[in-house]
Amino acid sequence: MVLALLAAGGGSRFVGPVHKLRAPLRTSTVFEHSLAAAVEAHVGPVAVVWGAVALDDLCPPDVTILHNSDWEHGQATSIQVAIEWATRLDATSLIIGLGDQPGRTSACWQAVAADGPGPIVGCGDRTLFTPPVRLDREVWGLLPKGGDVGARALIRDHPTLVHTVMCGGQPDDVDTMEDLSKWS
DSSP states (O other): OEEEEEEOSOOTTOOSSSOGGGSEETTEEHHHHHHHHHHHTOSSOEEEEEOSSOOGGGSOTTSEEEEOTTGGGOHHHHHHHHHHHHHHTTOSEEEEEETTOTTBOHHHHHHHHSSOSOSEEEEEOSSOEEEEEEEEGGGGGGSOSSSSOOSHHHHHHOGGGEEEEOOOBOOOOOOSHHHHHTTO
16 A cells, blocks of 8 residues: 655636645645645555655655646646556555645544555545545446546546545545635
8 A cells, every 4th residue: 555645736716926735724734634644544655746846955854746647638638647656566445545645644544544445545425525535446447538637537436435434533625725724
């Protein structure tokens, strides 16, 4: 099992002095809060998929840095970069989270990683399904190759493959300055 934090987008809705992932949040940045939860879960190797803004200076040495040169073509391209990395490591599952979700806890990553019905496991209930999401190898080929979509269409089209778990922390992401102000 491997974990990938998607952090490649341009953050176009965030109108601030820095990219949203580098925006200050308490004692670090939005991105560092998100990454810390994934690393502190201790469920497998962690990679960061970046594109619009380099983040390697914010990553500890044991985190793999993956560049998505096609980041402008949407989130699906970042997922494909993560799948290529997971395939090289011969992983059976890939957990995908978002670099702009500073409220997700390590316990949430652990809950998604725990053995249970799959092959798709994510946080939520019948009305809300949010990252991180565990995708077992058997569904990787069903994921979109391009576009600004993640696993949502796969989840919608194959509900019998989906299992949800209750996760700790806050699922909201930071897309705007207003979103960020809610974290202060």
